[in-house]
Amino acid sequence: xxxxxxxxxxxxxxxxxxxxxxxxxxxxxxxxxxxxxxxxxxxxxxxxxxxxxxxxxxxxxxxxxxxxxxxxxxxxxxxxxxxxxxxxxxxxxxxxxxxxxxxxxxxxxxxxxxxxxxxxxxxxxxxxxxxxxxxxxxxxxxxxxxxxxxxxxxxxxxxxxxxxxxxxxxxxxxxxxxxxxxxxxxxxxxxxxxxxx
Numbered sequence: 001x002x003x004x005x006x007x008x009x010x011x012x013x014x015x016x017x018x019x020x021x022x023x024x025x026x027x028x029x030x031x032x033x034x035x036x037x038x039x040x041x042x043x044x045x046x047x048x049x050x051x052x053x054x055x056x057x058x059x060x061x062x063x064x065x066x067x068x069x070x071x072x073x074x075x076x077x078x079x080x081x082x083x084x085x086x087x088x089x090x091x092x093x094x095x096x097x098x099x100x101x102x103x104x105x106x107x108x109x110x111x112x113x114x115x116x117x118x119x120x121x122x123x124x125x126x127x128x129x130x131x132x133x134x135x136x137x138x139x140x141x142x143x144x145x146x147x148x149x150x151x152x153x154x155x156x157x158x159x160x161x162x163x164x165x166x167x168x169x170x171x172x173x174x175x176x177x178x179x180x181x182x183x184x185x186x187x188x189x190x191x192x193x194x195x196x197x
Contacts, residue, residue, distance in 0.1 A: 008037075024186075080103060087101060089113070091120060118148045
C-alpha cells in the first residue's frame with residue numbers, strides 16, 4: 001500500500017478532504033493530511049484566496065515541502081485545487097511515485113519549475129465547465145509529464161463543480177461523478193504498488 005500526502009484546496013481542510021483521506025485509508029493506504037491553514041476553513045473562494053495571498057504562495061509551497069520531509073521516496077502526492085499546485089511543487093522537488101491533481105493543474109512555469117520529474121505518472125481531474133480551469137493548463141501539464149517519459153491521464157466530469165467531490169459544497173457536489181472519480185483515483189494510487197512506483 002502507498003503513503004499519500006493529501007493537500008487541501010484554497011478553502012482549507014473541509015469535509016471533502018477528510019472524506020478523501022477516509023477513502024484512501026479504507027483502501028489500505030497511509031494518509032498524511034497536510035493542513036496549511038492550521039484548522040482554518042472558508043466558505044468563500046474570494047476570502048480564501050485573500051487569506052492564501054496574505055501568507056504568500058512561495059511560503060505555502062515551502063511549507064508543503066517541509067510537511068512531507070521524512071516521508072518515503074515512493075510517496076504519492078494528491079491535492080485539490082490549490083493543493084494540486086502544492087502537489088506539483090512537492091513532486092518536482094523531492095522523490096515521489098505518482099501525482100493526483102484534482103481541479104488543480106498549474107503549468108510548471110507558473111510556479112518556477114523547469115520540468116516534471118522523470119518517469120512520474122500523473123492523473124488530472126476536472127469538471128468540464130469548471131469556472132477556475134484556465135485554458136491550456138491541463139495540456140501544459142500533460143505535455144510536461146509526457147516530456148518526462150511518464151503517462152499523464154486526464155479525466156473530465158459533467159457539470160461545473162470545482163470541488164465536485166465535496167458534499168459540504170452542495171452547489172458543486174456531484175455524487176455520481178464522485179464515485180467515478182474515486183474508482184479512477186484508487187486504481188491509479190493502487191498501481192503504485194504493482195509497478196513499484
